[in-house]
Amino acid sequence: MSKTIVVVDDFENTLRVIQFSLRKIDCEVLTARQGKEALKYFDGRDIDLLITDYNMPIMDGVELIEEIRKMEQYEFIPVLMLTTETKEKKKQRAEEAKVTAFIKKPYEHDVFLNIVKKCLRIS
Amino acid sequence: MKKHYKIKDLSFLTFFIGKEQFAVNVDNVIEVVRDINMSEVPKTEHYIEGIINFRGEIVTIVNTAKKINLKDINEEKKKIIIVFELKYEDKVVRVGTLVDKVKKVFNIPENLIKPVPDFGSYYNPEFLEGALNTEDGFIMILDINKIFSTKDVEILIQNNNHTTAKNK
Amino acid sequence: MINEEALKNNFIHEAKELLESLETVLLDLENDMKDEAAIQEIFRIMHTLKGSAGMFGFNKISNLTHHIESIYDLVREGKLVINSEIISITLAASDVLSILLNNNDLLKVVQEVKYRELLDHVKGFFIEDGEQREKLKPENSEPVNEDNKESIFYIYFSPHKNIFKRGLNPYFIFDDLVNIKFNTYPPIKETPLDDSYKKDFTYKWEIYLSTSKPLSFIEDIFMFYNDNEYKVFELDPIDVLGNVKFAKLYKSIHNNKIDLNKIKSRIQNIQQTGLISGGDDEAPSKAADIVEGKIKQIDSTKIEDITEDDIVERHDRRTKTSVIKVPTEKLDELINLVSELVIINSQLTYLSGNIFNLKLKKTLSNVERLTKNLRDNALELRLVPIKSISLKLQRLVRDLSKKLDKKVDFVTEGADTELDSNIINKIESPLIHIIRNCMDHGIESIEERTKKGKTEKGIIRLIAFYSGAHVFIQVQDDGKGLDIEDIRKNAIDKGIINPTDKLTNKEIFDLIFLPGFSTAQNLSEISGRGVGMDVVKSNINDLRGIIEIDSEKDLGTSISLKLPLTLSIIDTLLVKIDNTPYLVPLSSIDSCHKIEHKHIVNSDNHQLNFKEELIPYIYLRDYFNNESTPPEVENFIILEYNEKKYAIVVDKVMGELQAVVKPLGHMHKDQEYLTGASVLGDGSLALIIDTNKMVGRIKEETLYK
Numbered sequence: 001m002s003k004t005i006v007v008v009d010d011f012e013n014t015l016r017v018i019q020f021s022l023r024k025i026d027c028e029v030l031t032a033r034q035g036k037e038a039l040k041y042f043d044g045r046d047i048d049l050l051i052t053d054y055n056m057p058i059m060d061g062v063e064l065i066e067e068i069r070k071m072e073q074y075e076f077i078p079v080l081m082l083t084t085e086t087k088e089k090k091k092q093r094a095e096e097a098k099v100t101a102f103i104k105k106p107y108e109h110d111v112f113l114n115i116v117k118k119c120l121r122i123s
Numbered sequence: 124m125k126k127h128y129k130i131k132d133l134s135f136l137t138f139f140i141g142k143e144q145f146a147v148n149v150d151n152v153i154e155v156v157r158d159i160n161m162s163e164v165p166k167t168e169h170y171i172e173g174i175i176n177f178r179g180e181i182v183t184i185v186n187t188a189k190k191i192n193l194k195d196i197n198e199e200k201k202k203i204i205i206v207f208e209l210k211y212e213d214k215v216v217r218v219g220t221l222v223d224k225v226k227k228v229f230n231i232p233e234n235l236i237k238p239v240p241d242f243g244s245y246y247n248p249e250f251l252e253g254a255l256n257t258e259d260g261f262i263m264i265l266d267i268n269k270i271f272s273t274k275d276v277e278i279l280i281q282n283n284n285h286t287t288a289k290n291k
Numbered sequence: 292m293i294n295e296e297a298l299k300n301n302f303i304h305e306a307k308e309l310l311e312s313l314e315t316v317l318l319d320l321e322n323d324m325k326d327e328a329a330i331q332e333i334f335r336i337m338h339t340l341k342g343s344a345g346m347f348g349f350n351k352i353s354n355l356t357h358h359i360e361s362i363y364d365l366v367r368e369g370k371l372v373i374n375s376e377i378i379s380i381t382l383a384a385s386d387v388l389s390i391l392l393n394n395n396d397l398l399k400v401v402q403e404v405k406y407r408e409l410l411d412h413v414k415g416f417f418i419e420d421g422e423q424r425e426k427l428k429p430e431n432s433e434p435v436n437e438d439n440k441e442s443i444f445y446i447y448f449s450p451h452k453n454i455f456k457r458g459l460n461p462y463f464i465f466d467d468l469v470n471i472k473f474n475t476y477p478p479i480k481e482t483p484l485d486d487s488y489k490k491d492f493t494y495k496w497e498i499y500l501s502t503s504k505p506l507s508f509i510e511d512i513f514m515f516y517n518d519n520e521y522k523v524f525e526l527d528p529i530d531v532l533g534n535v536k537f538a539k540l541y542k543s544i545h546n547n548k549i550d551l552n553k554i555k556s557r558i559q560n561i562q563q564t565g566l567i568s569g570g571d572d573e574a575p576s577k578a579a580d581i582v583e584g585k586i587k588q589i590d591s592t593k594i595e596d597i598t599e600d601d602i603v604e605r606h607d608r609r610t611k612t613s614v615i616k617v618p619t620e621k622l623d624e625l626i627n628l629v630s631e632l633v634i635i636n637s638q639l640t641y642l643s644g645n646i647f648n649l650k651l652k653k654t655l656s657n658v659e660r661l662t663k664n665l666r667d668n669a670l671e672l673r674l675v676p677i678k679s680i681s682l683k684l685q686r687l688v689r690d691l692s693k694k695l696d697k698k699v700d701f702v703t704e705g706a707d708t709e710l711d712s713n714i715i716n717k718i719e720s721p722l723i724h725i726i727r728n729c730m731d732h733g734i735e736s737i738e739e740r741t742k743k744g745k746t747e748k749g750i751i752r753l754i755a756f757y758s759g760a761h762v763f764i765q766v767q768d769d770g771k772g773l774d775i776e777d778i779r780k781n782a783i784d785k786g787i788i789n790p791t792d793k794l795t796n797k798e799i800f801d802l803i804f805l806p807g808f809s810t811a812q813n814l815s816e817i818s819g820r821g822v823g824m825d826v827v828k829s830n831i832n833d834l835r836g837i838i839e840i841d842s843e844k845d846l847g848t849s850i851s852l853k854l855p856l857t858l859s860i861i862d863t864l865l866v867k868i869d870n871t872p873y874l875v876p877l878s879s880i881d882s883c884h885k886i887e888h889k890h891i892v893n894s895d896n897h898q899l900n901f902k903e904e905l906i907p908y909i910y911l912r913d914y915f916n917n918e919s920t921p922p923e924v925e926n927f928i929i930l931e932y933n934e935k936k937y938a939i940v941v942d943k944v945m946g947e948l949q950a951v952v953k954p955l956g957h958m959h960k961d962q963e964y965l966t967g968a969s970v971l972g973d974g975s976l977a978l979i980i981d982t983n984k985m986v987g988r989i990k991e992e993t994l995y996k
Contacts, residue, residue, distance in 0.1 A: 020298055021346060044687045044723050069456060072686040076489055078458030100458040101515050109346040118514060121463065162976040163871070164955075165915035166963060174955065174968060176976055178660060181968050183958045211957045218958065271958075 003027040003120050004046055008038040008064065009053040009082065014105075018051065021109055025116065035059025039067060042074055049119050050079045051103075065098060078119040082107075132230050135255060137262055138205065139224040140188045146229070146255050146264045153206040153217060155225055172221055177206060184219040191250070191270060209268045218271045231255060299347050303392055306344070306352075309336050310392075313385050317378060324373040333381065334363040340388070351406050352391050358413045359384050383409055443526045443558055444509060446498040447540060450520050455489040459515055467512045473500035474561050497544070499561045528558050625669050632662050675715045677755045677764070678706040683719070684726050688751060691730040698748040699734055708755035710762055714834055714854055718764070721827040721838075725766050725850050726751065728824075733770030733848055743845060745769070761878065764852040773842040775799055781808070800840040804828040832983055835861075835876070835966065837932075861952060863969075863979065865945040866926070868911050869919045872977035873941070874948065874969055879930045879982035883944055886927040891940055897992060899927070899938070908938035909989050932986045939985060952979060964988060 005027050007018050015031045022029055027048075032038035036059060041047065050068065054061040061081050068074045078100040101115055134149040154177075161173040161184055170189035174181050184204060187193075204219045252264040313336050320329040337360035344352035359381060365371040387409050450461045465479060475496045502508075506525065513521045524537040531554055532538045542549055639658075643651060681703040688701040710718075734740075734749035741747060754765040775796060782788045782802050802808060806825040831838045836854040855861065855878065863874035864883070890899070891910055898905045906929060912921055922942050929938045952967040959965065966981035 016298065017346070044690075044727065071690045073683070073690060076455045076458060076460075098453065098456045098458075106342065108342055115514070119458070121466075160975065162968075162978070164959070164965070164978060165917075167959065171958060174976060176970055181953045181955055181976070183956050185958070214957075216957050218956075 003048040003122070004030065005049045005051060005116075005120075006030045006032065006038055006041050006047055007051045008032045008035065008056070008061075010034065010056045011053075014053070014082070021112055022116065024113065025120070025122070027120070035061075035064040035067070038064060042068055042071060044073065047074065047077060049116065050077060051116075052079065052081055054081055054083045069098060080115065080119065132232050135229045135231065135262075135264065136205070137226040137229060137255075138203075138222045139226065140191075140193060140222055143193060144226065144259070144262050146262045147205075147207070147267055148252070148264065149228060151207050151209060151267055153208050156204040156206060156219070157202060159204065175204070175219060177217065177219065180217065182206060182217050182219045184221060185271060187220045187222055187270075190220075207267050207271065209271055211268070211272060218267075220271070229255060229257065302343050302347050306340060306392055307389070309340060310385055310389055312336070314382075317381055317385070320373065321375075321378050324378075330363060330366055330373065334360060334367060337363060349391065352388060355384060355388065355391070355406065355410065355413075358410070362413070380409075380413060384413070441501050441503050441562075443528055443561065444498075444500045444502070444506075445524045445526050445537060446500070446509070447495070447522045447544060448498055448520070449495040450492055450516065452491050452493060454492050454520075457515070461492065461494070464512060468498075468500065471500055471502045471504070472561055473498055474557065475499075476557070499557050501561045526558065528555075528562070531555065531558070622669065622672055629662070629665050629669050632665075675712045676707050676709050677715065677753075678703075680715060680719050680722060681706050681753050684722060684753060687723060687726055688730065691727065695730060695736075697730070697734055697736055699730065700748055700750045701753070702750060703753045703755075705755040708757065708762060710854070714762075717830060717834055718852065718854070721830045721852075722753075722764070722766070724824075724827055729766065729768040729770065729848070733768040733772075735771050739771075762854045764854065765849055767847060767849040769847040772844045772846055772848050773800060773803075773840070774844065778802055797839075797841070800842060803840060804838070835981075835983070837983075861979075863948050864928070865948045865971075865977065866928070866941040867943040867945060868915060868941050869917045872945075872971060872975065873911075874977050874979040875928060875939070876979070876982055877947065879932065881929040881931040881936060884927045884929070885924055886940070888921050888923050888925055891925065901927075901929070901938075904936060906936045906938050907989050907992075908940055909985065909992060910940045912940070912942075914988075930982050930986060932983070937986050937989045939980075939989075 003026065005022065007015055007029055008031070009015050009018070010033050012033065015033070019029050019031065030041050032041070035052075035056060038050075038052070050065070052061040052064055056064075059067075065079055065081075068077075068079075079098070081099045081102050082105050083102050084105050100119060103112060103115065135146040136149050136152055136155075137144055137146045139145075156175075156177070159175055161175050163173045164171060170186050172184045172186045174183050176182075203222050203225055205222055205225070206217055206219045208215060208217050210216075246263055250266050250269050252266045255262040255264060313333065316329050316332045316336075320326050320333070323329075337356045341353050341356040341360060344350075344356065362371065362377060362380070366373060366377075371377075387405050390405060448461070448464065450459070451457075454461055462479070465473075465475070475498050477496065479496070500509075506523065509523055513523075522540055524534055524540075526537065527533055531551065532549070538549065541554075639655060643655060685701045685703070688699055691697075692699045729751050734751070735743070735745075737747050740749065750769050752765070752767040754763075754767065756763055778799050779788070779794075782799075783790050785808070787802060787805060787808070788794065803824050804827075806823065808823070808825070828838050831852055831854070834854055836852055838853075839851045840848065841851070842848040862877040864877055864880060866873050866875060884901075886899075894908075897909070898907045900906075908927070911917075926941050926944045927938055928941060928944070929936055931937075948971075952969060954967050955962065955965060962981075964981055964984050965978050966984075967979045968976050969979055971977050
């Protein structure tokens, strides 16, 4: 069955590059440029993965995740956060932000795909 | 240091529809079936001849001549079915096609496959993958994914229905 | 929509620019081989090219730049010194990269040759120095364990209590380890039915495993886990406590005590038995024994073992369908064994590849086909309780009530009712839409309800039960109900009905299922996702089901789904029209009567008076353009649809038949009246008539003329 991935980033270009990277996976990609827009996708349908940027205006990545985790249906879905942060802070913040993993920008395509596939539990 | 590299050989099955000869890549061919019982399906497209039970699966038999809008001469004779495997909307499906004679299998090095010739071509390049240059002249290679999709196929470019091609 | 071409062309353009500057920098470097800035720049160019090339499928570029990058990395680290050979390699690489960027097919062969030549050269550059050989490996490969020796690993796995909130499921780790020999202490138990354990996860495990795979493989499995959530140690069976860190950890877990014998026996267990999951110190048994035991178990299940409780017979006044309930574990075992069979089958086929015996090949091919059919059939037997969906709907209701500020209770009756898993998957989406409608337009706000004298809390009921050869699923709410006048007005406005038309309430409710029908109120943020009730209806119809709405103002609305028990096997009536066999699903048939041909020919507008009812019908001979002589006596088969009667006329009725439905294929997707075909006992094919669609045809031909 096809997976559904929501991707959020205020830069259009990043959204396009990620969509392009994901073309090799059997999935539907829903994009949004703002947290509020992204929330509209969480309306009862099955969502298998959320990929969000950290730094976004109005509602940043951490706040978006908090909102989503309030909904019972989406309390436990995997979330990947795009960041330019360094390694050391990563593990500490993963705990606080309830993120599955951080993806450093810019990313290497193969590494990114590998992580996404692992989150979606596909080979 | 001189290097020799191997060029792939491709295999093509050629067959006749009336007097027209065509070719298909052998990779797409599952089996050539003769004398099999076909069940008719009323109220379907004009080019669907019926269905057969092929290895436990229902396979639709298409009259190739009708599908590609080629004037069909040998209505009676068709008894040979080539079962193809092709791609339809990301799925792999099987279709059986009625043809007249199956001629032979050509093995041709990849680099001898020509693009469809521009000159005096009566065939719509949209439905062709290329052409084989053989001693019998040019034989058009059919793009079966396009031809056996569910869309209409006009294989001839002009409407003057010139059915004998320049080869042979 | 992304424009892939544009992105790709963008990359090619940038890459070409990079290569141009590369040439310039190389010349600088040639003049001064110690130019650090130049070295850094070349490294940067290769690194950038490598990253983006990979994204757009230029794998050769990615690979080549990776190797060149390695060379310059060593130079940066001072392990290598620039010499003329390196410069000429880099120049050659620059040329090849230019060629590789060219998308022209004609150059493919040239590309391949030059690329390989250069790659060999670059690799050969490193061979002398063993240390540098490491750098040549592409980043994702692992050091090969040359002697394939098995190592023992100990993992202490202690996920943080919030692990699920990070979107991770610790049990997936065990899935990932499935092809490796491992034992866990304590053994992995089944998780409780409700999700409460996910909020505060307290399980921890010690895992012993034996594998020839390297440490990096294990690390990869724990990719998303923090350092404090898992600790991996390689153990030396002879000197177990030699690994000080391991000893320290072990002590801290086990109350400052180390029972060396226990550890040793656990290591022994894993070396010998290769059990997968579940460690039992008392009775380590061989995996082989367990499989044998399982096989014995299945053999010995005789028919007497199935008790009366297990067998439920359902009778229907029209059909006699008997159904047996089978415990799911037994089916799972069956499916596992059959799957094994399929695999072994493939092995057989492969092994016999070199043997040229036509009969053998034919037989093997038949065996393969039968095995696959066996597996498919076993899978089809798997019924799933509707509980899986009802839990989801419950969550949806809770979330929506918060969002809409309404108080709603969601109650399920008959959650254990089972459906074919295919059907379950397909009704999920329609049910979600129906619930959203209930929440949005059905249940009123708290004030409205109090004003009307209703309880503050609204209620939505999901009821599932069997009746005859069908499953019924009803969604009932005690909301404000449908406004008949509103619907009627809307339909008149849209020109669907005339102001003078007289319609029963039910017919008015049915109008909601017409495409494009939605009263202004219906389009809201919640349910206005573009899925109308017409899509819901066609989804249900695709499953050979029926959907109906009933409603009363201020009392509530009830939506009923009637679905067949399974999609793939249906009870049918075998009929013939001019010797061509057709199948009619038994569940839609009301009755069957012989009729003289002359009555058909003389009927008025395709309607026949039968027992004082005027029944519209289709004469299938005409419809199928059959030109042979009709028999004098034909058969009038009365179908029931939405409490109305319709009929089809055929030549002969042969009898009942349980048919396995096979799809017709993509070329028949616009088929007007068939729902598949079935293989009869004699190998011939019979077409299955879709009675719902047929009724639609009948309506068109008779009522609306």
